[in-house]
Amino acid sequence: MLPVSTIAARLDGQHVLLTGVTGFVGEALLHLMLAEAPGVRVTVLVRRKGSTSAEARTAALLRKPVFADIVEAAGGVEALMAARIEVLEGDLADAPELPPGLDAVVHCAGDVSFDPPVDEGFRTNVQGTRELLARVRDAGPDIHYVHISTAYVAGRRRGSIPEAPVDHDVDLEAELSWGLVQRQIVEHQSRSAFVLERERKKAERTHSRAGLLTAAAATEEARKEWVKRELVRIGSERARSLGWTDCYTFTKALGERVVEQHARDAAQPRRVSIVRPSIIESALERPHPGWIEGFKMAEPLILAYGRGELPEFPAAADTIVDIVPVDHVVAAIVAVLAHPPEAGDPAYFHVSSGDRNPLTFRMLYDNVRAYFDEHPFAAGDRGAVRLPDWRFPGASSVERLLSTSERAHQVANYVVGHAPRGDRTRDLARKLDQQGRRLEFLRRYLDLYREYAQAELRFSDANTLGLYRSLSPEDQAAFAFDTAVVDWSHYLREVHCPAVTAPVRRMDEARRKRKAATDPTLKPVSASSTGQIGAFFDMDGTLMSSNVIETYLWLRLREQTGSERWGELGRIAAKVPAMVRAERRERSAFLRAVYRQYDGARLADLDAIADEHLTDYVLSRLSPDAVRRIREHRNAGHRTVLITGAIRPLTRPLEPLFDHIEAAELAVDDRGVCTGFLASSPLVGESRAAWMRQYAAEHGIDLAASYGYADSHSDLPLLDAVGRPVAVKPDVSLFRHARRHRWTIVDWASSTSNTRTLNPAGDLR
Incomplete structure (x- = not known):
């Protein structure tokens, strides 16, 4: 027989419900109770997570290394759960009916973020506590309820903080009602013309080259982020206006008020203990040092x-940072659990270090x-x-x-x-x-x-110290929570x-x-036997360091005499600033502006120039790394596709490398003379992604398993359309997007050819 004075004896045969066992403190508490209170039967309240049941989540918890010795001694996880642990599936937002025969409830669950959205803080720390207490009242009149709060419910007070109720006159019901409706209010505000116009304009400045739908998606994402920030800001400001540091401590203090009302119910006073840890950190000794x-x-x-x-850090050197190891916290909780107070008179316990150590x-x-x-x-x-x-x-x-x-x-x-x-x-x-x-x-x-x-707070822990000193030497060793013994160094x-x-x-x-x-520039390409894989490439800036103005001059200068060439260069140079401005606003407008310059050229002549004079030059400008990658894809059986805003004649030298080339088609009249317009809208931004989806459907290509290669933020939809995007020497906007989304970034070397001229077909004479 155990001595009656021991904690294990006091708890022997009791049925205790624990919440929050999948959290840090709850897990440590469950471990200690299983190890040191063998006569306790435990029910854990755990919510379902997606398709994973509460039972499965609890079993996964017990398979963690920290429970290994306990599980082994019990004969396995299933045997341990059958003998000592019942699982009650449910959520604090809609707490289920509690099992019969409960002796105590320890409520560890709660929102522990310092800056939660205000509605979430109230829903978890106030309304969730109230829902649980309603189920406790239904379960029986003599259940010892142990509430885990925080010492920082003291708020912005200074000096010594007693183990007692927090003195405030906040209207609990008014604040709870206000807090729970803030999301609806802020969601409405986020859809106002003022907010939407501001976020839309910012998104369009960043993403207009990629497409308006890309900008729209960014606008909606920014709206949601604004809602989250605003809910956090509102909660923090309301808390500080009433004397608390943040929404977390404010809602925890209101949660305590709910608990105090439960204890002091005039019709049926109840036994309640409130445990207030300070800043909880790793274990000093149990389950093992540093856990x-x-x-x-x-x-x-x-x-x-x-x-x-x-x-630097905005603290005074002599300000106390009140830290307490987690094993001290849970040892104190178990000791409090074993020593219930009188009904109607809540007991308060600070588990802290700043007052005595x-x-x-x-x-x-x-x-x-x-x-x-x-x-x-x-x-x-x-x-x-x-x-x-x-x-x-x-x-x-x-x-x-x-x-x-x-x-x-x-x-x-x-x-x-x-x-x-x-x-x-x-x-x-x-x-x-x-x-x-x-x-x-x-x-x-x-x-x-x-x-x-x-x-500047010093949390008095007189009650906690008194409880510790009342324990037997054996219990003081098994349930150590005297923080004065911690050697901080x-x-x-x-x-x-x-x-x-x-x-x-x-x-x-x-x-x-x-x-x-891993070679940072070339990732291995693996074949797939489950479906066709595509490899989609942009041209300018990706396969070769060129642009549409440069390639326009390659073709047009060949048809002109020396003086005409100089005149053409001057004319195009004068247009470049306007073209660049158009390119920054919208890629398709830029391409149309460039292709207007082909007005009057014969398409057959452009094809001939490309075949007779530009093939070697274009091929010499290709990045060797790019060519190697294209061949790797072809050797793997992948379908290679070039999507470019360049006109069709300039892609003729690349036809042997690709299964399909989608290029800009110049419109011609009945004599074969270019009109200065395109036969159809250029494939840029989102239109590239739309074309890719249609092409993939027609050819049985699995885009999720396919690759995309591009260099510009305007090609973001192309890269988003595939499962394996690769940013090739990207511009700053794409570079940042790729890093945020953990896309592959490669720096394909440019061609080593020394030939670089605006007129590869002949000198300017």
């Missing part, structure tokens, strides 16, 4: 500092820096990353530095976006994108954590930092191996 699931609050900042990307930001910085000094991240081939020196200049100085950097980046970004394409421009764009992501990271996390970095340098950097180091190593093992 953590996902990134929590400190991890992104630690990793960014180790990467050399966090130059304070960790300051200076101490945190010194220990994290010491860890990375000993175990640095590698900066590519340049050795170890250089670590920033924090001087803690204050939040205002950090904000000025960040704002100045953001403005400088905006100017540089505009310049690069309008610079001529080239390897140097793409390299600058890549570096600017890296800097932009860094600035976005800094802005997000500095805004998000500024309140916590400046919070040991924890940060030898436990926490190694744990959070380990997966990043593994990913970096895997990335280096992939880079070393």
